[in-house]
Amino acid sequence: MTQTGKQIFTTLDAGGTLTVEVGEAPVPTPGPSQVLVKMEAAPINPSDLALLFSAADLENAEYSPGKIVAQMPEPFLTGQKGRHGQRLPVGNEGAGTVIAAGESDMAQALVGQRVACVPGNAFGQYCVAEAMMCLPIGELSSAEGASAFVNPMTALGFVETAKMEGHEAIIHLAAASNLGQMLNRICLEDGMKLVNIVRKAEQVELLKAQGAEHVVNSSDPDFMKQLRSAVDATGAFLGFDPIGGGTNTDACLKAMEQVASSRMSEYSRYGSNQDKKMYMYGRLDLGPTILTPSYGLQWTVSGWLLTPFLQKAGMETVVRMRQRVQAGLTTTFASHYKAHVSLEQMLEKDAALDYRAMRTGEKYLVTPWG
Amino acid sequence: MTQTGKQIFTTLDAGGTLTVEVGEAPVPTPGPSQVLVKMEAAPINPSDLALLFSAADLENAEYSPGKIVAQMPEPFLTGQKGRHGQRLPVGNEGAGTVIAAGESDMAQALVGQRVACVPGNAFGQYCVAEAMMCLPIGELSSAEGASAFVNPMTALGFVETAKMEGHEAIIHLAAASNLGQMLNRICLEDGMKLVNIVRKAEQVELLKAQGAEHVVNSSDPDFMKQLRSAVDATGAFLGFDPIGGGTNTDACLKAMEQVASSRMSEYSRYGSNQDKKMYMYGRLDLGPTILTPSYGLQWTVSGWLLTPFLQKAGMETVVRMRQRVQAGLTTTFASHYKAHVSLEQMLEKDAALDYRAMRTGEKYLVTPWG
Numbered sequence: 001m002t003q004t005g006k007q008i009f010t011t012l013d014a015g016g017t018l019t020v021e022v023g024e025a026p027v028p029t030p031g032p033s034q035v036l037v038k039m040e041a042a043p044i045n046p047s048d049l050a051l052l053f054s055a056a057d058l059e060n061a062e063y064s065p066g067k068i069v070a071q072m073p074e075p076f077l078t079g080q081k082g083r084h085g086q087r088l089p090v091g092n093e094g095a096g097t098v099i100a101a102g103e104s105d106m107a108q109a110l111v112g113q114r115v116a117c118v119p120g121n122a123f124g125q126y127c128v129a130e131a132m133m134c135l136p137i138g139e140l141s142s143a144e145g146a147s148a149f150v151n152p153m154t155a156l157g158f159v160e161t162a163k164m165e166g167h168e169a170i171i172h173l174a175a176a177s178n179l180g181q182m183l184n185r186i187c188l189e190d191g192m193k194l195v196n197i198v199r200k201a202e203q204v205e206l207l208k209a210q211g212a213e214h215v216v217n218s219s220d221p222d223f224m225k226q227l228r229s230a231v232d233a234t235g236a237f238l239g240f241d242p243i244g245g246g247t248n249t250d251a252c253l254k255a256m257e258q259v260a261s262s263r264m265s266e267y268s269r270y271g272s273n274q275d276k277k278m279y280m281y282g283r284l285d286l287g288p289t290i291l292t293p294s295y296g297l298q299w300t301v302s303g304w305l306l307t308p309f310l311q312k313a314g315m316e317t318v319v320r321m322r323q324r325v326q327a328g329l330t331t332t333f334a335s336h337y338k339a340h341v342s343l344e345q346m347l348e349k350d351a352a353l354d355y356r357a358m359r360t361g362e363k364y365l366v367t368p369w370g
Numbered sequence: 371m372t373q374t375g376k377q378i379f380t381t382l383d384a385g386g387t388l389t390v391e392v393g394e395a396p397v398p399t400p401g402p403s404q405v406l407v408k409m410e411a412a413p414i415n416p417s418d419l420a421l422l423f424s425a426a427d428l429e430n431a432e433y434s435p436g437k438i439v440a441q442m443p444e445p446f447l448t449g450q451k452g453r454h455g456q457r458l459p460v461g462n463e464g465a466g467t468v469i470a471a472g473e474s475d476m477a478q479a480l481v482g483q484r485v486a487c488v489p490g491n492a493f494g495q496y497c498v499a500e501a502m503m504c505l506p507i508g509e510l511s512s513a514e515g516a517s518a519f520v521n522p523m524t525a526l527g528f529v530e531t532a533k534m535e536g537h538e539a540i541i542h543l544a545a546a547s548n549l550g551q552m553l554n555r556i557c558l559e560d561g562m563k564l565v566n567i568v569r570k571a572e573q574v575e576l577l578k579a580q581g582a583e584h585v586v587n588s589s590d591p592d593f594m595k596q597l598r599s600a601v602d603a604t605g606a607f608l609g610f611d612p613i614g615g616g617t618n619t620d621a622c623l624k625a626m627e628q629v630a631s632s633r634m635s636e637y638s639r640y641g642s643n644q645d646k647k648m649y650m651y652g653r654l655d656l657g658p659t660i661l662t663p664s665y666g667l668q669w670t671v672s673g674w675l676l677t678p679f680l681q682k683a684g685m686e687t688v689v690r691m692r693q694r695v696q697a698g699l700t701t702t703f704a705s706h707y708k709a710h711v712s713l714e715q716m717l718e719k720d721a722a723l724d725y726r727a728m729r730t731g732e733k734y735l736v737t738p739w740g
Binding site for chain 2: 050075083292297
């Protein structure tokens with residue numbers, strides 16, 4: 001075994017220069033409850049991009065082999081004061097082969113197996129991961145197991161959240177994404193009604209071909225009418241929005257209120273007494289979120305993050321969710337990738353601009369050994 | 371007793387014309403559990419204005435004795451479809467003398483007493499109210515007892531909400547209002563730390579003279595610095611905003627996050643793991659609410675309304691709150707009025723434009739008998 005492995009690092013200095021580069025990192029030694037994983041595949045998720053590039057100007061950056069140097073605009077430079085000067089590894093999740101382990105039985109039992117894991121530095125050749133958090137993927141390839149955590153647990157988390165809060169239907173925005181298609185499959189399996197909102201006619205077709213009943217296109221001139229009909233048909237007063245900026249969440253709350261009002265027998269100056277809730281689980285659009293005074297005061301907009309949700313849900317629920325993911329990795333929870341890139345290719349201009357655009361259905365997979 | 375009494379009505383027709391007028395209404399007969407109140411004083415609260423005028427153009431309205439005819443702009447015309455064509459009485463709360471009662475003991479016991487009540491048509495000479503909801507005010511005048519419900523229960527409701535959700539400090543916006551001054555007195559009594567946000571230097575002085583420790587002025591150039599210091603000193607990660615539109619709630623969430631981040635030992639791309647929550651309890655500004663991507667995803671913005679809160683809090687809490695209000699009507703829960711107006715004076719142009727502006731500390735009291 002070599003003493004070091006390649007690893008992607010991102011560094012933002014206080015002057016506003018962001019350096020992203022392929023560096024070398026010592027091969028770590030696993031602690032008693034940990035395993036050493038030779039990483040073979042890792043997806044580039046939106047949450048990785050927030051750390052990797054944030055809002056840096058990649059269009060006008062300097063590109064050299066294995067290195068990007070870009071400028072970070074305000075307010076994002078000041079907003080990330082906490083990371084100034086720190087050289088940070090990147091990569092939430094991935095899959096690979098366990099090549100060494102700490103002394104615990106659980107860790108030792110994984111030696112030689114292929115596992116999905118959540119090391120936090122998955123864009124690298126070697127990672128240490130907690131054995132308890134690893135998911136053995138058996139005969140599957142690392143590419144098939146690379147996205148076993150973030151998207152599957154998030155999509156399942158939405159359905160669990162809806163059930164915990166007493167809802168029988170969900171609205172989902174940017175619904176043609178990998179995550180959105182996964183959520184559609186889960187909802188079909190569980191009988192949870194789903195209103196899919198997409199931006200293009202071909203995305204409507206894609207989801208309908210996968211069995212989705214309610215798909216509305218926000219680019220259509222009668223979008224609000226479509227949305228109201230779908231909310232009325234499903235009773236969806238809970239939604240999940242990965243976009244954040246703009247008027248998407250506002251449109252959903254408006255449609256919910258219009259449906260709720262139409263069901264009221266008497267006028268109320270306070271609006272309907274129907275609870276309306278939108279969770280924001282991402283910020284694909286970094287522009288401001290706009291909330292208009294169109295739906296009374298019986299509503300909530302709240303951030304949704306996987307880790308706090310899992311803590312709240314408790315170990316029993318998490319174990320049940322993980323078992324379901326493990327059983328359905330190539331079916332319900334399958335991910336699709338537009339391209340496979342090495343660590344060096346990941347930092348080439350064309351690739352970086354392409355995956356940074358986070359277009360629906362165009363996810364990249366990093367293969368740290370080329 | 372005459373067969374009818376004067377009453378303010380508001381009617382919005384589908385064409386966009388709003389008519390607000392002093393009309394005549396039959397004197398109602400109380401049901402078994404109800405009382406008939408000769409109304410002597412009723413405050414004009416922001417929640418009344420939302421029904422009375424909404425967003426109508428009062429500047430260019432037609433004024434005649436006891437009548438205003440104004441135009442309602444979009445989107446407020448369509449947004450209030452539910453009330454089109456309905457002639458609605460107005461006035462949440464007030465005080466007066468019980469002149470008749472239904473047969474129940476509780477109702478009969480109130481005959482001849484002066485009470486505060488919540489009839490929904492308080493801008494009128496006669497109202498029917500539930501005996502159980504009436505608060506006997508003893509030797510106090512109706513002017514002293516007129517605001518015994520909305521502001522006191524709302525201000526107490528904020529402190530109850532904070533305690534229920536495990537907070538020891540609150541941020542309050544537009545904090546020099548009648549409600550804000552009341553909240554300051556309650557917080558001082560209860561040892562709940564309070565960050566008061568106001569817009570003018572004289573409002574800072576006003577609240578400091580009433581014992582407020584943390585008062586920040588949003589018009590000062592170093593407002594955000596003042597706000598961060600106050601959040602840091604108090605640990606206020608919960609706030610109440612009656613303004614709604616604009617960037618007030620955003621500024622509070624930003625300050626909370628900056629304080630929480632400065633307390634973190636390690637950088638997180640997801641922001642701090644501190645829960646941050648802002649309740650919007652009004653819409654003094656009908657412009658859009660702006661939420662920027664400056665505080666991660668561990669936050670909630672939610673509407674707050676008195677009635678759903680009281681339902682959630684339960685009867686025992688509500689009874690305790692009412693007793694406290696009754697005991698402190700001229701001290702902790704005292705309200706102040708800029709002017710007293712009759713029903714006719716209420717519909718004169720100068721008065722309507724003045725109280726509709728909802729300027730801090732300039733509340734009007736309606737005296738239906740002149």
